[in-house]
Amino acid sequence: MLTPADRAATIFDVARLAGVSKSTASRVLTGDRRVSADAVEQVTQAAAQLAYVRNPAARAMATSNGTRIVIGVGSPRPTLVVDDYLSRVVSTAARLCAAERIGVAVQPLSLHNPDAVAAFAGDPTAHGVILVNTTAPILGAVDRRLAGRVVSIGIGSPLVPFVDVDNYTSALATTRHLIESGRRRIAMISGPRWMQCTARLTQAYREVMHDAGLQTRVVVGDFSAESGRLAASKVLRRWPDVDAIFAVCDATAIGVMAELRSRQIDVPGDVAVAGFDDIAFAQFSGLTTATHPVEAIAEAATRAVLEASTARPPDTFFPSQLVLRKTA
Amino acid sequence: MLTPADRAATIFDVARLAGVSKSTASRVLTGDRRVSADAVEQVTQAAAQLAYVRNPAARAMATSNGTRIVIGVGSPRPTLVVDDYLSRVVSTAARLCAAERIGVAVQPLSLHNPDAVAAFAGDPTAHGVILVNTTAPILGAVDRRLAGRVVSIGIGSPLVPFVDVDNYTSALATTRHLIESGRRRIAMISGPRWMQCTARLTQAYREVMHDAGLQTRVVVGDFSAESGRLAASKVLRRWPDVDAIFAVCDATAIGVMAELRSRQIDVPGDVAVAGFDDIAFAQFSGLTTATHPVEAIAEAATRAVLEASTARPPDTFFPSQLVLRKTA
DNA sequence: CTGAAAGCGCTTACAG
């Protein structure tokens, strides 16, 4: 037994077993190329034999580069509301970080006071940053020392690469589908105005409607089911002849359906309903929607930050597929 | 300016401003009582003035006590399935850890090979451990060096305190409610056999049924909506005269309702349906269920681990309230 | 009650 069973192997154990110095072992382990092939061989083998895993706290100390990935969440209120979407992002990141012995923390980011973002840069405990629901002011406050270890789920900037779902295309497809299936008085329930994707989705809807010579009708929601109920009431009051409602989020669409049901309005007979996200319950509600590969997106963002390469990773849009079910 | 704006204050900065040594500053900051009232005063003020936050990586190095809270999840398969429930636990923990600059990681724990649990103890990068969906073998493998910084959501052990929802009581209440509202041929869809809460819930159901002189009918599910569909089919095949189905999870109950609907069986006219969890969509499905304060439970578990007191925190059951809606 | 010093496990200029 080279190391006591109750103590994890350190780089010193690896170096000794490999017959090299700590420095050389470290170089091999960090991927430094100024090492002999022989050293690489020995150290790699020793590390495997001892099931060596780097201690990220020690590494953080040496590099002034922390042990946490901070998920900074743009939020209009100071207290963070963790919704289903964010939960999926966070737990995907936490799952991927486990192997690296790195942790994940979640922090709200005020939309109007981007100081908190600036602070990330000087925070020696942050290994990297994933921005969610971000805005231009927040992006503008990102310190350039964060370059290579910051990524955004949503909009990016010259400094911050992004990964997102291509919901612009799916919004085009959904709106077209509604028109092609005979709907003409189609309302959209959008997300909050401050969210960057709201403009993009509303834009897609407007384009298709204008091309078809149809009138646009937009009501603002907040992605919650409750806001779907409210928005549906508002739509019915303003445009009683509405024959389709496109909500940019399944939860909202489910609220819409609950409201329509309570008024004995038949779906899709009287009013068609479409959502976005394809959450588990969309299937059980027969909801027509479009896919949102949240886990894949979160995984891409996490890997980009974990790898922290100096080369800027490419901006990526994940495709979203229209899923036709019963409601539209 | 005592510290450059671009560098976070260290304990050295605090000590200097307070006019004491690093040692004394550290003692004040760690709550060591062998310090003068004067020192406490000075250091506390200096720390506040500099907005000092401890660097957990450095602390981890010094104490051999990590920077991550590991959420160990009992799992029959090696790849971890992160469901909604687990996501809520993880993101609650990640939110609470942010202030302490600590991160959260998620790791699957094999039910049959508890070595991974034992490894936690020797892992100098784990600040503490939260066990989820745990089993007796896993609990048995918890090293005593983890005492005071391990907690279980679910069953506990002499070494591991627990926090859980009192679903035994709510299962009694749900079953009684079904009987009181005239149902007699009540089936239960339970969770997987290996889950500790399954026995507890089945037990509650059996007790009430026996007391009422009624026959019990149990089918095993896995908490998913899909398993609800399957289980409903099975129930209808084995007991075509069933007049109520109690699923121990809302997602499963929603699957049950989808299956009943597809067979034109009226809910609650022909068959009453009850769930458990009170998830957001339960409300929009009119589902009768019982509350499950997941965030409160996760918060209690996280705080217990974060505080890492040597005194064992009390075992806690959070109450679950019956919520009567339309389906039962 | 207090401070100087050692040490936690790494990385990385520096000198060879």
Place this chain on the structure above:
DNA sequence: CTGAAAGCGCTTACAG
């Protein structure tokens, strides 16, 4: 290409 040494920011016996 390699090793000895310094240093990252803390905590904690140790000696006073």
